[in-house]
Each structure stands twice: as C-alpha cells, then as structure tokens.
Amino acid sequence: MNRLTSARLLACVTLIGALCVPVMAADGASAQVPVKTFELDNGMKFLVVERPEMATVAAAWVAKVGSSDERPGITGLAHLFEHMMFKGTRTIGTTNADRDLEIIDEQEAVQEQVREVYAELRRAWRLGEIESPYDSENRPERLIELNKEFDKLVEEQRAIMIKDEFDQVYTEAGATFMNAFTSQDVTVYINTVPANKAELWFWMESDRLLNPVFREFYSERDVVYEERRLRTESTPTGKFNEMVTAMFWQSHPYSWPIVGWPSDLRVISKAQADQFFDTYYAPNNLTGVLVGKITVDEAKQLATRYFGRIPRGEIEPPDVVTLEMEQLAEKRMSGECDCPPQVEIRYHTVPFGHADSYALDVLSGVLNDRTGRLYKAMIEGAETASSARTRPDSGKWAGSFIFSAEAKGEATPPQLEAGWEAVLAELQKTPVGDQELRRVKNGFLADTFRSLENPFFVMIQLALFEGQGDWTYLNTIADRTEAVTAEDVLRVANKYFEPQSRVVAHYYREEGTSAEPVPPELAALPAAQQQQILGQLKQLTGMTDVAQLQAIVGQVEGQADQVPDEMKPAMQFMARKIKERIAELESSSDGEKN
Amino acid sequence: MKHFDSFPLRALVVLTLASVLVASAATAQPLPKHPNDLKYGELDFDIPRAEQYRHTLSNGSVAYVVEDKTLPLFTVGVRVRVGSFLEPADKVGLAALTGSMMRLGGAGDLDGGAFDERAAFLAANISSSIGTTSGRASVNCLSSQQAECLDLFFSMMREPAFDEVRLATEKTNRLERLKQRNDEASSIARREWQWLMYGKEHFSSRNVTGASLASITTSDLAEFHNSYWRPKSMIWTVSGDVDTQAVLKALDERLAGWTNEGAKDVPWPPPVPRNVPVPGVYVAQKEIPQGRVQIGSLTAQRKDWMAKDEMATDLMNEILGGGGFTSRITKRIRSDEGLAYSAGSQFGLSNYWAGQFAVFYQSKSETVAFAAEIAYEELERIRTSKVSDGELTTAKGAFRDSFPGNFESAASIAGLFAQDEYLGRPHEYWYTYQKRVDEVSADDILRAAKKYLKPEEMVFLVVGDWAEVEKGDADGRATMGQFFGGNANMLPERDPVTLEPVP
Structure with missing residues (x-):
C-alpha cells in the first residue's frame, strides 16, 4: 500500500504575504483499502476488509434499488420498504407464524375495500363534490367502519406478536447503529456487531431476506407519513426543495422525492411491496460489506451457509432506462418561506464515476471553504452573502452541480445570482493557478485518508459506491483527482454551466413571519429603542411632505453630533432613510410631470 | 492497532487455524432455528488502562x-x-x-x-x-x-x-x-x-x-x-x-515560555441555576402540520459517578424511551400507532447542576394529545410496576456488550480518559462498568423511576399550530383538554434578533 508518509517537500513557493509552505508530493501516493471479494452461486457479492485489531464487525448489505426504480403511483415505496424490513420474519416477531400470515391476508382484504372507498372519494373530488379526498374530519361512515374492522385485526395480531423482536435480538447482543437508509439509487442496511457475534449478523440478515413478513405495513406507512411531515412539510424550505428537484429533472425519475408523494403514500399496498421485493431484493442484486475483526475465509463460510440458501431471482432487475432530456431553456422559481433570502442554482452534469466528475470535484474545491473563491468574492468584506457553497451531486444514472447561497444584510437573491455569475465567468475565462490547484488537491488527498479513519464509515462508503456501480472508486478517486489539470477545470467550467441547462430558485423571507430584521446600524441600541426607531421609520411611508421631511433630517443631523458615540450610527441611519424617502417622493413627482 | 495490510504473522497463523475450524463446522451442523440458539466464543477484549x-x-x-x-x-x-x-x-x-x-x-x-x-x-x-x-x-x-x-x-x-x-x-x-x-x-x-x-x-x-x-x-x-x-x-x-x-x-x-502570568482565576464549579420549573402546558405557536413536543422536568445534580442511581437511571431510561425500538415509548407511539417518526425519552444527571428528563416526539397536530396520553401512561407504568425480566435482560445486554465499542479508536480512548480528568470522573467508572450493569435489579429501576420521574411536576411544551393541536383527533381518542385542566400558557412570539416579545 502506498502511504503519504513518503510525501516529500517538493518545492517552496511564495503565496500572498510571502508565506512559504511545502508542497506535498503526489506521485502515486494515495489511500488504498485492501478489499477482498467473493461471490456466492446465487449471485450475491461480498466485500471484506480485515481489521483484526478491532473488537467489532461493521456490516452492511446494499440493495441496488432506490426511488428511481419506482413509477408514478408507487413513489416512496423503496423507502417504505426499507422500514418494512425491520418488521420481522416467519421466526422473528411472532409466536404463531401461520395465524400471523392469515391475519395479514385478512387485513389486506379490508385495505382493498379502503382503497375502493378512496377511489370513490377521488372521483367525488374530481367532480368538485368534496374539498379533499383524504379529509379525516369528513370521512364517510363506510371508511370509519372499515378502520374499526381493521383495528380489530391489528389487535388480534398483537396478541401473537413479539413486538419489534428484530431490534430486540440485535440490541440485547450489544449490536449498535442498527439502521438503514434509502437514496435515489440504493438502499443500505447497516449494523455493528461484537466481533464474537458476527454469525448473528449472517443469521438475521439472511433470515429477513429469505422469510420476510411485512406485518404492521399500514401503521408503518403512517410512520413514513410522519417522517415526511417532519423532514419536508415542517421545515422552512422542505416543500420548495421538492419543487426544485421536480422542476430540474424533466424525464428522469430523480424528479420525485425519495419519501414519496403524499397521495401515493395513502394508497400504496402490501401487494405492491411484495412485488417490489421479488424484483429488487434477489441476491443477484445485493452486495454484503464487512469491515472489522473477521477474515475473508470466515466470511465466506458463513455467507455460503446463510445467504447461500436464498435462491437467485427469476428476472434480472431492470436498469433505469429513461434518460434525462436535454434542457433547452432556463427554468426559474421564486418562493417565500420562513427562511433567509437565498438562491439555489442547479446545472445538469454527469453521473457517478464519469471521466469529468473528478474535474468537477476539483472545480467545487476551488470555490468552497474560507480559502475558496466564493468566500473571498461574496462573504469576506462583501455585503452579499453570509454563506455560499457548491456541491457536485452525481447519482448512478445522472448528475448535477448545485450552487447555493444565503443573503446578508440588505442583499437580495438577484445579487447572489450576479455574485455567482461573476465567479463562474472568471473560472470559464482563466485557468486556475498552480498554487490554488495544489492546495485543493492536498486537501482531497488528506481527506481520502481521513475517510478511512472510521471503519464504520469505510463500510458505508463501500456499500454506497458498490450500489452506485463500482466500489473500487474508493481506491481510485485519489489518483484520478490528482490527475486533474487546470485545463480540465477550465474545460468542464465551459462545458456544463450553460444558462439554458440550469434551474434557478430564489427564496425571499415571507412577510410577517418574523419581526423586521434589525439593521446593523441599530444593533448597539437597547431592544426597546431599536423597535421605537423602526416604528418611526415605518411611518415615513405615509409622509409625503418633502419640506417637512427635510426639516426632520436637519433635526436628526443636528442631534447626531451631541449623542454618545454608540448612537451615532443609528442617527446617521435614520437621516439616510429619511433622505431616501425624500428622493423617492421627488423622483415620483418628476415622473408625473413627464 | 495495526496497519491495514500488514498485521503480524502470529495473528495470521491463529486466524487461519480459526477458519479451518469454522470450515469443518460449517458442513456438518444444521442452522440454529432461532438466533437465541447461536453459541458465541468469548470476545477478545481488554479494557484499556488510563x-x-x-x-x-x-x-x-x-x-x-x-x-x-x-x-x-x-x-x-x-x-x-x-x-x-x-x-x-x-x-x-x-x-x-x-x-x-x-x-x-x-x-x-x-x-x-x-x-x-x-x-x-x-x-x-x-x-x-x-x-x-x-x-x-x-x-x-x-x-x-x-x-x-x-x-x-x-x-x-x-x-x-x-x-x-x-x-x-x-x-x-x-x-x-x-x-x-x-x-x-x-x-x-x-x-x-x-x-x-x-x-x-x-x-x-x-x-x-x-x-x-x-x-x-x-x-x-x-x-x-x-x-x-x-x-x-x-x-x-x-x-x-x-x-x-x-x-x-x-x-x-x-x-515553553507560555506562562500563566496575568491569567484570571476561573471560579469552579460554574454557578448553579435557581429556577424551579412551573408545571403546565406551554405553547409556542408556529404554523406547521406537526406538533413538536417535550414533556419533562429537572432530575438532579450528579454527586457520584459510581453511585447505583447512575446506572439504574440509565437502564430505566433505556427501557422507557432511550433504547430505540426496544423501548416502551418508541414501541407504542411509533411502532404500534404510527403517530411519530421519532419518539422516545432522555434522562440525564448532570455534573454542575440538575440534569433533565424529557419525553419527546413530533406528531401531526391532531394526534399530539393522543401520543401524550400514551406517554403519560408509560410514565405511570414505569414508576408503579417493575420492568420485566426480558426488558431488563435486553437493556443490560445492550449496555454490557456494546461497551467495547467505546474504545474502538485511538482518538476515542484518549478522549474518554481526558474527559474523565476534566469532569472528575474516576477511570474506575470504565473498569467496573460492565459489573455495575449486571448489579442493577428491577427493584433498583423501580426505585429510580419513583425518585426521579414525577409526572405531576412536569412541563409540557408544544411548538405547533395550537388551534389544530388543541382539538385532538377525529376519532375522539384524546384532546389537549385532558392535560392540566385544559389550561395552556401561550408563550409570546419573539423577535428573532432581540428575543424580546413582539408587540
């Protein structure tokens, strides 16, 4: 393995302020993780990193399925499915597996009738007969009856259920970080088990793949709906982010939210979940990842014994075949929320692992952090932004590049947009300097080592990259990034940032959602005085007598000399505001004369 | 701690032998029917010494x-x-x-x-x-x-x-x-x-x-x-x-040469708050579709890291609402009823002044009251009856067997012992941790719950759309009228910069 400890001092270069620093070498020195791999007869792959000094094994398996594998009507299913995988199996979670399955069938029959009622309600809504198809306060009698019937079955099921046994078994064994996450491309199930209990992971994970029982499907669907309320509907920009994404992707299934559209969440059925499982959770679509105190031989024995029992899927899971249409015109949105004025600009770029993705990463590195161009142009000593950043976001099937910034003081979203355009124009005109490029690459190189410090994170990265198509990305990213030249950065800056291929979203603070922001000139005053001055300034809009206003200016400026120092900025501020009002009145009366 | 790809030869030999043993076992025996039937070897782990x-x-x-x-x-x-x-x-x-x-x-x-x-x-x-x-x-x-x-x-x-x-x-x-x-x-x-x-x-x-x-x-x-x-x-x-x-x-x-000359004295410990929380429902109005709820009270200041209460209260909270899906509040509010994505409880004794206990969840406006009813039932249950053997076994297993994970990296070992020094926590705390877990009984937990959880003294905070929250749910399962006689203290809207009430 190459280590950066061999990094030499190549040169001593002069930066601003005659600062002399070493340049770190980069000839082939990069982080490498020794990953051992094997594949079972049923097509399930395994990645193993042996870390004998650890007392635990960090373990995951990734299903190469995400929200982009859904279609309208079942959006949110990949994620809901992730929740369902914790509900147990024929062995785990019940004292009577046969009766449990019967009850689930009976519950399905009731839910089928519920969906029929919903279909009628949607029809009535289309015809304008009711306000909303899903209004809980005005439910039809039939729905209330069906819910009661369903609740009875739930109660009966609870009597034979071992509640949340899946979690209980792992927890009692000292396992930690039991969780899972769903993206647009992948679903990953993660865990850490004590090293002497590695077999437990093989038992539990193979059992939930071989004998899953999706009990409590409908209460879990409610949980996901609450998750949507929490993350999307109760946050300042959550619903807008959803709009921007939907506007950005025209044909590609990245357009809908991972959590799903609320109307789909209402009616997704267990039958649809079953079908989804059969297609995407077959072993030939899965990869296991183990990092910790386990050898590849031990892993192979256990994997063969446990996961080897699962039959290969009957069909190969289909690719996402819809390609994003070329964007022909710029798209724009403007919204108001409980948020600072801000802007988001998003460009179409390249998918994960694309040859240009490394240059786009470096381009982003040139822009970000306090040493980056955005901070220097828009934040430090500038009255434009309180924060500004870019982020390349490359999925398995398609990618984008996002600029976002929040305004400072009186600055507006159009000013933020103009600030970004100036920075971008410079990147498109002049190649980045050697020092700048070296600094960014040094950071990337060190970060490739930092990303290996935590074994759990190594496991997550392997699972994610494997799910996106290639785990070896972890071992090649450093060298590929190192190979990026200033010309590459110039080229991608000119290739991917055309105005017609972007979406621009402006956000303004919603009126009345919070008190008026206090101008910095008034910041030194006690709160009561601040409010008093702001109140007086508001009255200005009602005043039209220019002479009267000029008299007030005179008074204020006269007083400004006599007040204590800390109040002077406030007095000047008031005078300025009154003068602005005078100018406004004069220009509008000019207008009338013409 | 070894290099990724070059651990010592001795370890390699031992591991190879182990794999041979595993291999021979693999072909013969049928799989255990339930994970509880799995047999594990001893974990090779020694607690690092400070x-x-x-x-x-x-x-x-x-x-x-x-x-x-x-x-x-x-x-x-x-x-x-x-x-x-x-x-x-x-x-x-x-x-x-x-x-x-x-x-x-x-x-x-x-x-x-x-x-x-x-x-x-x-x-x-x-x-x-x-x-x-x-x-x-x-x-x-x-x-x-x-x-x-x-x-x-x-x-x-x-x-x-x-x-x-x-x-x-x-x-x-x-x-x-x-x-x-x-x-x-x-x-x-x-x-x-x-x-x-x-x-x-x-x-x-x-x-x-x-x-x-x-x-x-x-x-x-x-x-x-x-x-x-x-x-x-x-x-x-x-x-x-x-x-x-x-x-x-x-x-x-x-x-070298960095002195303490001219340094000011740091009065230690820091000053203690004198507030006594006033029980009741408190509402901060915000127009969102969920109510964000916290129900709780002060606990006590920590006097002794090694005291039995320390471990008993940790285990008590693990069973009540701290242990994810194995805990009662999460099971009932989230898993049974689907009322929240995140629901649980936190309990802490604190070093310099009284710590806090709180039940927390976020639920759609109409089911805030119903979830609260469940939370109060669970508070009552844990302070009036003993936890089951199964619950105690699970909680203890979680604490005892995840314990080695505290020492997984060099940074965490150094950080943990340095933090002992800063807080005045004896290193003994770690050396006897697993033993002290084992010593806690269901009676200890009941005693701790009675001592520290006083539902009638609790503060009930809701941030959400009060008009919708107050009504309760369409099924009539619960309304906010059930709590503190239906009285709610409306907290003033505050200017975000001055934090003064907005007139």
Whole structure:
C-alpha cells in the first residue's frame, strides 16, 4: 500500500504575504483499502476488509434499488420498504407464524375495500363534490367502519406478536447503529456487531431476506407519513426543495422525492411491496460489506451457509432506462418561506464515476471553504452573502452541480445570482493557478485518508459506491483527482454551466413571519429603542411632505453630533432613510410631470 | 492497532487455524432455528488502562497519548477550563465568539486569510471553540507534516490575531443566523425548553442578541483569550501516527515560555441555576402540520459517578424511551400507532447542576394529545410496576456488550480518559462498568423511576399550530383538554434578533 508518509517537500513557493509552505508530493501516493471479494452461486457479492485489531464487525448489505426504480403511483415505496424490513420474519416477531400470515391476508382484504372507498372519494373530488379526498374530519361512515374492522385485526395480531423482536435480538447482543437508509439509487442496511457475534449478523440478515413478513405495513406507512411531515412539510424550505428537484429533472425519475408523494403514500399496498421485493431484493442484486475483526475465509463460510440458501431471482432487475432530456431553456422559481433570502442554482452534469466528475470535484474545491473563491468574492468584506457553497451531486444514472447561497444584510437573491455569475465567468475565462490547484488537491488527498479513519464509515462508503456501480472508486478517486489539470477545470467550467441547462430558485423571507430584521446600524441600541426607531421609520411611508421631511433630517443631523458615540450610527441611519424617502417622493413627482 | 495490510504473522497463523475450524463446522451442523440458539466464543477484549497512556508535560499538564499507525494521520486536542459563565452579562456571546475567532482571525504575523491559506495547503484541519463549561481546540493533520501543523496550531492558541476584517465578517454572518432563530420549530423548542427548565437568569439560558453581538470588539476577544486560554488548566490528547516520546517533546517545545502570568482565576464549579420549573402546558405557536413536543422536568445534580442511581437511571431510561425500538415509548407511539417518526425519552444527571428528563416526539397536530396520553401512561407504568425480566435482560445486554465499542479508536480512548480528568470522573467508572450493569435489579429501576420521574411536576411544551393541536383527533381518542385542566400558557412570539416579545 502506498502511504503519504513518503510525501516529500517538493518545492517552496511564495503565496500572498510571502508565506512559504511545502508542497506535498503526489506521485502515486494515495489511500488504498485492501478489499477482498467473493461471490456466492446465487449471485450475491461480498466485500471484506480485515481489521483484526478491532473488537467489532461493521456490516452492511446494499440493495441496488432506490426511488428511481419506482413509477408514478408507487413513489416512496423503496423507502417504505426499507422500514418494512425491520418488521420481522416467519421466526422473528411472532409466536404463531401461520395465524400471523392469515391475519395479514385478512387485513389486506379490508385495505382493498379502503382503497375502493378512496377511489370513490377521488372521483367525488374530481367532480368538485368534496374539498379533499383524504379529509379525516369528513370521512364517510363506510371508511370509519372499515378502520374499526381493521383495528380489530391489528389487535388480534398483537396478541401473537413479539413486538419489534428484530431490534430486540440485535440490541440485547450489544449490536449498535442498527439502521438503514434509502437514496435515489440504493438502499443500505447497516449494523455493528461484537466481533464474537458476527454469525448473528449472517443469521438475521439472511433470515429477513429469505422469510420476510411485512406485518404492521399500514401503521408503518403512517410512520413514513410522519417522517415526511417532519423532514419536508415542517421545515422552512422542505416543500420548495421538492419543487426544485421536480422542476430540474424533466424525464428522469430523480424528479420525485425519495419519501414519496403524499397521495401515493395513502394508497400504496402490501401487494405492491411484495412485488417490489421479488424484483429488487434477489441476491443477484445485493452486495454484503464487512469491515472489522473477521477474515475473508470466515466470511465466506458463513455467507455460503446463510445467504447461500436464498435462491437467485427469476428476472434480472431492470436498469433505469429513461434518460434525462436535454434542457433547452432556463427554468426559474421564486418562493417565500420562513427562511433567509437565498438562491439555489442547479446545472445538469454527469453521473457517478464519469471521466469529468473528478474535474468537477476539483472545480467545487476551488470555490468552497474560507480559502475558496466564493468566500473571498461574496462573504469576506462583501455585503452579499453570509454563506455560499457548491456541491457536485452525481447519482448512478445522472448528475448535477448545485450552487447555493444565503443573503446578508440588505442583499437580495438577484445579487447572489450576479455574485455567482461573476465567479463562474472568471473560472470559464482563466485557468486556475498552480498554487490554488495544489492546495485543493492536498486537501482531497488528506481527506481520502481521513475517510478511512472510521471503519464504520469505510463500510458505508463501500456499500454506497458498490450500489452506485463500482466500489473500487474508493481506491481510485485519489489518483484520478490528482490527475486533474487546470485545463480540465477550465474545460468542464465551459462545458456544463450553460444558462439554458440550469434551474434557478430564489427564496425571499415571507412577510410577517418574523419581526423586521434589525439593521446593523441599530444593533448597539437597547431592544426597546431599536423597535421605537423602526416604528418611526415605518411611518415615513405615509409622509409625503418633502419640506417637512427635510426639516426632520436637519433635526436628526443636528442631534447626531451631541449623542454618545454608540448612537451615532443609528442617527446617521435614520437621516439616510429619511433622505431616501425624500428622493423617492421627488423622483415620483418628476415622473408625473413627464 | 495495526496497519491495514500488514498485521503480524502470529495473528495470521491463529486466524487461519480459526477458519479451518469454522470450515469443518460449517458442513456438518444444521442452522440454529432461532438466533437465541447461536453459541458465541468469548470476545477478545481488554479494557484499556488510563495509566498506560497518561503522561505529564514539563509544565505539569496532563496528556493522553494513544498511538495508532494504521493511517498517516495524527490528532492533537486540548480541553481548557473556560466557558460562557465567565463572560460579562452585557457581552453575551463573547466566549463563543472568542472560541471561533481564535481560528478565524489569524495568528502571529498571519492575518485570517493567510492563516487559512497555510492550513489548507498543509491539509490541516484546525478548530477551536468555547462552550458553556469547557473550551476545545484540535488539529488533525498528515503525520509527514507534524512539525508545521503543530506550529500553526500553537500559534493559533498562543498568539491569535483577532483580525478586524474577519471579526466584522463573522459578526454580520452571525447576525444573519440570529434572524433565523424562529425559522425551525426545533430551534424555538430548544430555546423555550431551556428557559422553562433553568429560567432566563442562569448564564446557560442567556442568548446572543443583535446588541450584544454588536458590542463585542477585538479587544474584548483578546482580553478574554488572554485571561482564560492558558496552559494551567489544559488537558491534552494525542492519537494516531505518532511516536509517544517524540510527540511529548514536540508539545513541550511549543509550550515553553507560555506562562500563566496575568491569567484570571476561573471560579469552579460554574454557578448553579435557581429556577424551579412551573408545571403546565406551554405553547409556542408556529404554523406547521406537526406538533413538536417535550414533556419533562429537572432530575438532579450528579454527586457520584459510581453511585447505583447512575446506572439504574440509565437502564430505566433505556427501557422507557432511550433504547430505540426496544423501548416502551418508541414501541407504542411509533411502532404500534404510527403517530411519530421519532419518539422516545432522555434522562440525564448532570455534573454542575440538575440534569433533565424529557419525553419527546413530533406528531401531526391532531394526534399530539393522543401520543401524550400514551406517554403519560408509560410514565405511570414505569414508576408503579417493575420492568420485566426480558426488558431488563435486553437493556443490560445492550449496555454490557456494546461497551467495547467505546474504545474502538485511538482518538476515542484518549478522549474518554481526558474527559474523565476534566469532569472528575474516576477511570474506575470504565473498569467496573460492565459489573455495575449486571448489579442493577428491577427493584433498583423501580426505585429510580419513583425518585426521579414525577409526572405531576412536569412541563409540557408544544411548538405547533395550537388551534389544530388543541382539538385532538377525529376519532375522539384524546384532546389537549385532558392535560392540566385544559389550561395552556401561550408563550409570546419573539423577535428573532432581540428575543424580546413582539408587540
């Protein structure tokens, strides 16, 4: 393995302020993780990193399925499915597996009738007969009856259920970080088990793949709906982010939210979940990842014994075949929320692992952090932004590049947009300097080592990259990034940032959602005085007598000399505001004369 | 701790033998029917001993050094006895701003920009911060650049420049963040809960305002730093690709000549809040589709880390609402009823003053009351009847068998023992941890629940759309009228910058 400890001092270069620093070498020195791999007869792959000094094994398996594998009507299913995988199996979670399955069938029959009622309600809504198809306060009698019937079955099921046994078994064994996450491309199930209990992971994970029982499907669907309320509907920009994404992707299934559209969440059925499982959770679509105190031989024995029992899927899971249409015109949105004025600009770029993705990463590195161009142009000593950043976001099937910034003081979203355009124009005109490029690459190189410090994170990265198509990305990213030249950065800056291929979203603070922001000139005053001055300034809009206003200016400026120092900025501020009002009145009366 | 691809030969031989044994076992036996039938070997783990890593620097301060050559990186960190309790009441935010500006404002001859440039070129992650009752700083860097990185790190701590331009930028950026204090329901909840528990007078309840921020000058920062960021109270941690003796020498060299002359005394412990929370329902209005709820009260100040109550209350909370899906509140509110995505409880004794207990969840407006009813039922249950053997076994297993994970990295070993030193927690706490877990009985848990959980004394905070929350759900299962006689204290809407009530 190459280590950066061999990094030499190549040169001593002069930066601003005659600062002399070493340049770190980069000839082939990069982080490498020794990953051992094997594949079972049923097509399930395994990645193993042996870390004998650890007392635990960090373990995951990734299903190469995400929200982009859904279609309208079942959006949110990949994620809901992730929740369902914790509900147990024929062995785990019940004292009577046969009766449990019967009850689930009976519950399905009731839910089928519920969906029929919903279909009628949607029809009535289309015809304008009711306000909303899903209004809980005005439910039809039939729905209330069906819910009661369903609740009875739930109660009966609870009597034979071992509640949340899946979690209980792992927890009692000292396992930690039991969780899972769903993206647009992948679903990953993660865990850490004590090293002497590695077999437990093989038992539990193979059992939930071989004998899953999706009990409590409908209460879990409610949980996901609450998750949507929490993350999307109760946050300042959550619903807008959803709009921007939907506007950005025209044909590609990245357009809908991972959590799903609320109307789909209402009616997704267990039958649809079953079908989804059969297609995407077959072993030939899965990869296991183990990092910790386990050898590849031990892993192979256990994997063969446990996961080897699962039959290969009957069909190969289909690719996402819809390609994003070329964007022909710029798209724009403007919204108001409980948020600072801000802007988001998003460009179409390249998918994960694309040859240009490394240059786009470096381009982003040139822009970000306090040493980056955005901070220097828009934040430090500038009255434009309180924060500004870019982020390349490359999925398995398609990618984008996002600029976002929040305004400072009186600055507006159009000013933020103009600030970004100036920075971008410079990147498109002049190649980045050697020092700048070296600094960014040094950071990337060190970060490739930092990303290996935590074994759990190594496991997550392997699972994610494997799910996106290639785990070896972890071992090649450093060298590929190192190979990026200033010309590459110039080229991608000119290739991917055309105005017609972007979406621009402006956000303004919603009126009345919070008190008026206090101008910095008034910041030194006690709160009561601040409010008093702001109140007086508001009255200005009602005043039209220019002479009267000029008299007030005179008074204020006269007083400004006599007040204590800390109040002077406030007095000047008031005078300025009154003068602005005078100018406004004069220009509008000019207008009338013409 | 070994290199990724070159662990010693002896280990290799042992592991190969083990795999042969596994292989022969694999072909013969049928799979266990239930995971409880699995048989495990002993875990090969010894609790690291603090004295193995503890060193004294030439100025008398303590350093924990844990070598790990796996990757060519190292980290040096320091804990300092400082905090916002030391800032004047009319300069709220001074401590935190000093902590940030040490890193942002340049050092020695370097202004803020030049310092950042140098750190970025070295790929060094350097940080500093000051919280309510402690200060921290750290550097993480490639080991090949150890000397340069340590020079930069010590320069930041010994001679921060508090660059004027950087301070002005940081103040305007922070003012923008103040304006956002009402945007998220969680930020409103955090602020109001702190006030309800500890009152507004205690230093930990004070908030930065536009005025207090504006009043802070570079000379305030320099004075605060010079008074308190001094070597006398420092505890050091070093982890990663270092040689212990060499790194201790490197620290000593850079500490040389850094005296405590002119340092101010730090009165310790910090002042204690005097507030007695007033039970009742409190509402902060915000138009969102969910109510964000916290129900709880003060617990007690920790007197003894080794006391039985410490472990009994931790296990009690694990069973009540701290243990995810194995805990009662999560099972009932989330898993049974689908009323929330996140629901549980937190319990803590606290070092310098009384800690807190709280049940928390976020549920759609109409089911806030129904979820609360369930939460109160569970509070009552855990303080009136013993937890089951099964629950206790699960909770104890979780604590005992996940315990080795605390020592998984060199950084966590050094950090944990240094934190012992800072808090006055005996290292014995770790050495006997698993034994003390085993000693807790269901009676101990019942006693702890009775002692610390008093539902009638609890504060019930809701951030949400009160008109919708108050009504309860369409099925008539519960309404807010059930709690505290239906009385609700409406909290005033506050200006986000001044935090004064909006008229």
